Amino acid sequence: MTKAFHFAILAYPGAMHSAVLGLQDILAFASESSTEKLQISVLTDFEAISAGYDAVILPPSTDEVKVEQVPHLPPFLKRVHEKGAVVCSACTGLSFVLAAKLDGGRTVTTHWGLEQRLKANHPELSLDTGAILVEYTDLITAGGMMTWIDLALALIERFLGYSVAAKTARHFIVEFRRRDQRRFRRFVPELRHGDGAVLKAQHFLDRVACEDVTVEMVARSSGLPGRTFLRRFKTATGYSPKAYLQELRIERARDLLIETDKSVAEICYAVGYNDPPSFVRLFVRLCGLPPGGFREHFK
Numbered sequence: 001m002t003k004a005f006h007f008a009i010l011a012y013p014g015a016m017h018s019a020v021l022g023l024q025d026i027l028a029f030a031s032e033s034s035t036e037k038l039q040i041s042v043l044t045d046f047e048a049i050s051a052g053y054d055a056v057i058l059p060p061s062t063d064e065v066k067v068e069q070v071p072h073l074p075p076f077l078k079r080v081h082e083k084g085a086v087v088c089s090a091c092t093g094l095s096f097v098l099a100a101k102l103d104g105g106r107t108v109t110t111h112w113g114l115e116q117r118l119k120a121n122h123p124e125l126s127l128d129t130g131a132i133l134v135e136y137t138d139l140i141t142a143g144g145m146m147t148w149i150d151l152a153l154a155l156i157e158r159f160l161g162y163s164v165a166a167k168t169a170r171h172f173i174v175e176f177r178r179r180d181q182r183r184f185r186r187f188v189p190e191l192r193h194g195d196g197a198v199l200k201a202q203h204f205l206d207r208v209a210c211e212d213v214t215v216e217m218v219a220r221s222s223g224l225p226g227r228t229f230l231r232r233f234k235t236a237t238g239y240s241p242k243a244y245l246q247e248l249r250i251e252r253a254r255d256l257l258i259e260t261d262k263s264v265a266e267i268c269y270a271v272g273y274n275d276p277p278s279f280v281r282l283f284v285r286l287c288g289l290p291p292g293g294f295r296e297h298f299k
Helices: 017-032 073-082 091-099 112-121 145-160 162-172 196-208 215-222 226-237 241-259 264-270 276-287 291-298
Strands: 004-010 037-043 055-058 086-090 133-135 139-142
Touching (some): 004 145, 017 037, 017 162, 055 091, 055 145, 073 091, 086 145, 091 112, 091 139, 091 145, 139 145, 145 162, 196 215, 196 226, 196 241, 215 226, 215 241, 226 241, 241 264, 241 276, 264 276
Parallel strands (some): 004 037
Antiparallel strands (some): 133 139
């Protein structure tokens, strides 16, 4: 008897139609390519006690997810999770995972642009927005809006095997086993936090980011005492002043790599660093690949 796995795609209000349909297509192709089959359901009603699912998938949304508008979805996720389903989210779908408290303090991922908002709402959240996928036995989270493809391939590999997942990736001409989204990340600092003193410091940093600047200088620009400044800056922006400055400089380095033909060493000096090897290590940590690879990938 052919074994079948039951997957549910959760088409909550606002879920991307293209992702819902795309998940159906890619999973259906994998099912046809395997001796084991996938039974795929698209769910819009989350009130009823669920049947048994092997995996449930939260697609992304192009709009901000408002969990309170879908009050039955987090309890639904808890129920299926307690019954052994792998709960999966792509991008904004993570909001429902957090509402159901299924992360359990573990590191998860989502679109890098959601990081500050989610951390403000969930102070204890452990988030790695450099990862395209973060996988556990019972939970898989994926990064940006199009990472539903990577999520689907991870599920196919888990339930139907590597060869079926590789065949599916070849058929749809998509990269298999991508695990890093740092190269797509851009630094977009939060400016609407309501702390005028911190905003002054941010404007100051934007002006002098590529100069020889110290934390003491940044604190003075805000008009706040040192310790008070450090606390309020981290609360408002999610970064320490040093990490914020690094992000600003690397963001400018990204632009120079794409828009100019300057060498890596020239760019290192242009954005305020004096040690090219250290600059390259920092660039790799924040972007996931070296400056030369970044230029080749995007230019």
